[in-house]
Amino acid sequence: MKPPSNAAAASTQPAIDVVYLISGAMNSELWHACAGPLVSLPPIGSLVVYFPQGHSEQVAASMKKDTENIPSYPNLPSKLICMLHNVALHADAETDEVYAQMTLQPVNKVGQMYDQEALLISDMGLKQNKQPAEFFCKTLTASDTSTHGGFSVPRRAAEKIFPPLDFSMQPPAQELVARDLHDQSWPFRHIYRGQPKRHLLTTGWSVFVSSKRLSAGDAVLFIRDEKSHLLLGIRRANRQQPALSSSVISSDSMHIGILAAAAHAAANNRPFTIFFNPRASPAEFVIPLAKYSKAMYTQVSLGMRFRMMFETEESGVRRYMGTVTGISDLDPARWKNSQWRSLQVGWDESTAGERPRRVSVWDIEPVVTPFYICPPPFFRQKFPGQPEDETDIENAYKRGIPWLDDFGMKDGSSSVFLA
Amino acid sequence: MKPPSNAAAASTQPAIDVVYLISGAMNSELWHACAGPLVSLPPIGSLVVYFPQGHSEQVAASMKKDTENIPSYPNLPSKLICMLHNVALHADAETDEVYAQMTLQPVNKVGQMYDQEALLISDMGLKQNKQPAEFFCKTLTASDTSTHGGFSVPRRAAEKIFPPLDFSMQPPAQELVARDLHDQSWPFRHIYRGQPKRHLLTTGWSVFVSSKRLSAGDAVLFIRDEKSHLLLGIRRANRQQPALSSSVISSDSMHIGILAAAAHAAANNRPFTIFFNPRASPAEFVIPLAKYSKAMYTQVSLGMRFRMMFETEESGVRRYMGTVTGISDLDPARWKNSQWRSLQVGWDESTAGERPRRVSVWDIEPVVTPFYICPPPFFRQKFPGQPEDETDIENAYKRGIPWLDDFGMKDGSSSVFLA
DNA sequence: GTGTCGGCTGTAGGCCGACAA
């Protein structure tokens, strides 16, 4: 029996958020907190661009296997414009790994105007910021995960997230209950003691650690939602991932299945279903059409300077500077003229070993003002130039969204596109 | 560092067994003990018949999902004759579930004579009995899995499998070490005590139970190999299986991938890889060509009586009697004229709720003497009639294997085949 | 401010025979 708190809480959220809560019986805030600050799912009903190569990369990363043996699918283009019919948020029952199930339906691009509402929804999705304000994330120490003691709560985190303690008690303490992604309750004793004084979770903590099989290096995160309910999620360290040997289907068949399902759906204009694992996938492969379209107006050239966002430890965001060093196909044999990771890049900082050597145009933010082609009018009034990032959804709607205008443009305008 | 005991032990086994040990670094005896008495993998280098429908059924059973949404693959026949290039035995790292990875290469049937040696190997595979003689299997009781005590070893099992105790000790006891499918060692204290006296595993047992996450109803099995090494496997109760929600690939894409991979391999005569899960799959779907061919000579008619083998509790084998009640396509829309589960059957015993209502011809043993068509000569000397089941491999080889002869027969002889 | 440790304490893990099915 699940409490109706989620549905009730949703009424205070923007409308776009509600559809997530309805379609997947999962707390959206908690899901996004676990997914990380860079993950922003396109809204239901919007138009997206699906990249089979990126999907294949996710499977390869999950299976720890390359994609060399995969046959090419000549009839499957490198990108599919799709209507996003449904998004359901999930978490793996065993590992609590978050993932999203998306239902995509390919739409006919050539000679067909996209639904205006779908385009607007697509653009509104760009402005979503899913990271909850009232949350903290701590990487577990050896002491935290040892059976010898409890969990040391960072002072600011405890004061921001937990209900205030009654300091007239000696020592101040209270019972907390936090719910995880599966809506399971975890009770903890929260106490403020020691010399010097600190916040601790004691009774209940070790059963949580052993149940979730947490070890040092994994992270836990606490959220306080609008009704002061505590939510609890985990993010496992990257070193884990037991390669998911599957034992059900071969890695090759999986890759073929991915491509064949998409090809079949595209050929018959039928919906198909994909899974997106934010923390396992090297990059997002379902891109809001507005984001993609906006990126297509970016003039990219060798030597171009750009910024790109990465997640930091403790769930922060940082921008790194880089330079475009090449523009070419990632896989010329199987995916000719694909825009997926078509940019070869170098990074300013020498500690850039973890950062990708190839990115896609929509991943980057040019540091010079991008050059915009002024498109024919689509909305009543046109807005000349690039809107600021800070513009909220309402303003963008009122002014019109110029970069959405002529997405159905012909190949003749390919000078602003990548080869 | 793995001890060379496996390779050394293999030298005392028939040649066919060696290839398993080489290709998969896994104890073949233990694997087969865990797989159950009915599972017999075709030997490497033999010809087999692969049924995509059966493969699809395994996936559906693993995913707890039906196959309704799967598109038909018009270019993929309901069966593929394949050369079995490789078989690797595996066990899931998390659950110890046994499975086999097979590499199959479709061979051209029409107008091509099969390799004679491959046919012989295919037939030899029928005679393999993989169940080790020195083994026992016990379903765990509540007391066995409780933290309150150890494991009560059935008397006969302890006397047959474990090294003999020194009964001059009071009480008689010894330290045992057993290796599991992953070659991991598990030490146990084996003691003979209590009133009345019984064999118990005490120290070490509970860590094994908790590590493998065993609970009452699961079964453990012990094997003593030729060098008196103890081997240890588990068979989980059927009720478990958390549906394997995958979170990597949708069930539909998996099914499509299965079919597309096979179709691609068949179209290009390229090898493809499949996984066979003996305990998850409703039926074997890679059948030795000899077994299939033999079954094709069986005259099946409505009302025909037959026997079929099933696994009992405690890893035994029992035959149940049944009657053929119908002959028809399981899935007329997608798999027209398929032999997969083309027989509708009824069972004699009313407790037959668990037994399938549809089986394939090669699953059953007719109780009346089958009618054999005498095929044209293929080997030097012909053997008129059906060899007895008890014939060993050597004799079968000397006499020739008549039912292998004209497998490449034309549709004109389809009167003995199912429609 | 917080990670790790030694000390203390209580619970439950785990070994035993009794007893019954």
Added chain:
DNA sequence: TTGTCGGCCTACAGCCGACAC
């Protein structure tokens, strides 16, 4: 023959402040 239980003991889970970085 073997499944479950009560009795008993001890190992370690788990709460505490000390102390150092």
